[in-house]
Amino acid sequence: MKRAVTGLVAGAIALLALAGCASADGVAAGYGGGQGYVSGDGAYLEIPAADRGAPVEFSGPTIDGSDFGSTELAGEVAVVNFWYAGCPPCRLEAPDLADLSAELADVPFVGVNVYDTSDVARVFNDENGIAYPSILDVSTGSVQLAFAGSVAPNAVPTTLVLDREGRVAARISGLVRDPEILRSMIEKVQAEA
Numbered sequence: 001m002k003r004a005v006t007g008l009v010a011g012a013i014a015l016l017a018l019a020g021c022a023s024a025d026g027v028a029a030g031y032g033g034g035q036g037y038v039s040g041d042g043a044y045l046e047i048p049a050a051d052r053g054a055p056v057e058f059s060g061p062t063i064d065g066s067d068f069g070s071t072e073l074a075g076e077v078a079v080v081n082f083w084y085a086g087c088p089p090c091r092l093e094a095p096d097l098a099d100l101s102a103e104l105a106d107v108p109f110v111g112v113n114v115y116d117t118s119d120v121a122r123v124f125n126d127e128n129g130i131a132y133p134s135i136l137d138v139s140t141g142s143v144q145l146a147f148a149g150s151v152a153p154n155a156v157p158t159t160l161v162l163d164r165e166g167r168v169a170a171r172i173s174g175l176v177r178d179p180e181i182l183r184s185m186i187e188k189v190q191a192e193a
Contacts, residue, residue, distance in 0.1 A: 055166030084115035089175035094128035
């Protein structure tokens with residue numbers, strides 16, 4: 001019974017994530033042009049340190065077959081990006097995220113793929129120059145579920161900034177339209193005592 005409930009919860013989370021970013025024609029350039037895409041609006045949220053929830057613990061298999069967990073981010077300000085290859089705004093922001101992660105070498109980035117197989121995710125990352133790890137979350141939805149009790153990834157894409165304790169400090173819901181906004185969020189959290 002517990003497995004059935006867990007499976008239903010994971011399935012519901014995956015469906016909600018997929019509903020956040022759907023494409024009528026699959027053309028990323030049409031994003032925002034009335035092409036039927038549904039995603040977050042790029043709104044961002046910054047959470048004062050005193051108001052942040054508990055640290056978020058998560059783990060899962062990556063596209064290269066290894067395992068990645070939040071323990072690898074311990075003591076670091078980090079970025080977590082929820083995405084999948086067929087999501088038009090995910091394709092638009094991917095090169096910017098790859099560039100920003102390369103520029104901010106002291107800030108770990110991790111992707112969470114909510115839909116694809118490892119082969120599809122790997123090709124996407126290779127095409128966009130993404131060197132940071134991506135967890136495959138389609139089978140269990142466990143990473144999405146881990147964040148649901150804190151500041152949920154309520155659209156795809158969603159980008160979260162975690163503080164040094166592993167708590168969600170900031171969220172961009174939808175396309176990262178300006179990477180400088182994300183950089184500023186990261187730097188504010190890095191500057192915290």
